[in-house]
Amino acid sequence: MNPKLPSRSLTALLAAQLLLSACSATARPPLLPAPQWPDPQPLAWSPPVAPPARPQFQAPSASHCARPIQTREVPGQGMQNAPVDRRRGSAPAGARREEAETAVAGPPATPALTPSPAGAPRPAAASEALAKAGGSSGAADRIRDSRAAPPLSPQAVMPQPAPRPAEAVTAGMVDDNVAFGEYLAFRGRTQVAHRPRDVHERYLLEVRDSAGHAVADAEVAVQAANGAATWARTDTGGRVWLHPRAFDGDDTRLYDVSVRKQGQLAHGILRRGQKSALEVVLPQQPGAAQRARLDLVFLIDATGSMADEIHKLKTSLRSIANEVARLPSQPDLCFGLVAYRDRGDAFVLRSHDFTNDLGAFQGVLDALQAGGGGDYPEAMNEAFHETVHALSWRGEGTTRLVLLLADAPPHLDYGGPYYDDDMLAALGKGIKVFSVGASGLDRQGEYIQRQIAQYTGGRFVFLTYADAQRPSSGPGRETVHDVSHYSVDTLDRLIVRLVGDELGRL
Secondary structure, X not given: OOOOOOHHHHHHHHHHHHHHHHHHHHOOOOOOOOOOOOOOOOOOOOOOOOXXXXXXXXXXXXXXXXXXXXXXXXXXXXXXXXXXXXXXXXXXXXXXXXXXHHHHHOOOOOHHHOOOOOOOOOOHHHHHHHHHHOOOOOOOOEEEEOOOOOOOOOOOOOOXXXXXXXXXXXXXXXXXXXXXXXHHHHHHHOOOOOOOOOXXXXXXXXXXXXXXXXXXXXXXXXXXXXXXXXXXXXXOOOEEEEOHXXXXXXXXXXXXXXXXXXXXXXXXXEEOOOOOEEEEEEOOOOOOOOOOEEEEEEEEEOOHHHHHHXXXXXXXXXXXXXXXXXXXXXXXXXXXXXXXXXXXXXXXXXXXXXXXXXXXHHHHHHHOOOOOOOOOOEOHXXXXXXXXXXXXXXXXXXEEEEEEEEOOOEOOOOOOOOHXXXXXXXXXXXXXXXXXXXXXXXXXXXXXXXXXXXXHOOOEEEEEEOEOOEHHHOOOOEOXXXXXXXXXXXXXXXXXXXXXXXXXXX
């Protein structure tokens, strides 16, 4: 048998090899390995190569919020030694009475239980206790629900001024992603302590189906060959802003962008320095349109200076909920509440998981009292971490919003968690934050609130007054914040409008 091929056969073989080589050259090169999408629907998903500081979070997965209110509390120094009733997971009545009596008698004289004056160091023994109280889990955590006997209202550890009678609260709003140049100018001229994340370079990712419709709440993984990665979920308009320098310290030029929704998967390549937008097309989504679902969390600074704002929120919550329910999309509503103070107070944070029982939720909000605080910064980091990671956010197809109401910045000296890590995680879970600056918010607080809102795709809202320098002057159009070109409305109407804008794009 002749081992050599005939010349015609050899020629044909060489031609076939050349044709295969040409086809391979025109195919899309495997720049990056495809992300690993575990089956079934994952609670967490990771890039093929773990980056040095990969965000740790679970994707939203709750199926409903038809549950009694469940409360988790992280006590502060003021309740550090209070026993915990493990049968119900709540503090015994004696401990609650002690907190209520403290509000009447004023703060105790013991230095370890007294909030430190602004700028004053805390006693060494107190510092050790505060370090133990800073975590989000452990023996100090308390769980209870509405089926148990209702706890006494959380009271102040300092005497409180009586809130003003209910009156209209006016507010303005800016969208720093729309006026991005003005936002960068604000950042450039504002020199305050903050957690740096570089957002100067950004790209708009738009996800559509084959019929041209925006795809909301699609999972997005952005990955580089060096292992740097970030996660996001598209908003109700099928969009998300990507900031490579916020998660990748290298001068990477190419990123693989993977998008998934309802089992459909598509890819794109983000080339930095070229187009400012990237569109990824998914196959047309199966199934009929479902009723809009909204998870709305009130993240509230509950220290003493917030009494007026909390009072107003209590009186307007039901009207806000009713107006949102009457929006054209008639959303399926879930409400959550995370209140926070500081480590020297009776509690660091008190979170109430999602429920669809508006009456019970109103009762929880009505029980919230402003108190404590001590120094100017508060435990916003811990509360924001709780909001992003510990609440039962519903899964696919949900609009997830946080209304952050605060008049002070977070502590940056507690050693974590830090708000910038959790704003990246919030983007990965599809959580938008609307930051509301209350009266007394300084330039550092404004900077940080705008950081969180801009990165997550939300907006910065700020209270306005007849005289910006005197919040007691009543509602008006003036503000001390570094903003321009804003309209003014009452706060409750503005909240409804923001929610309506989000749901209106579905």
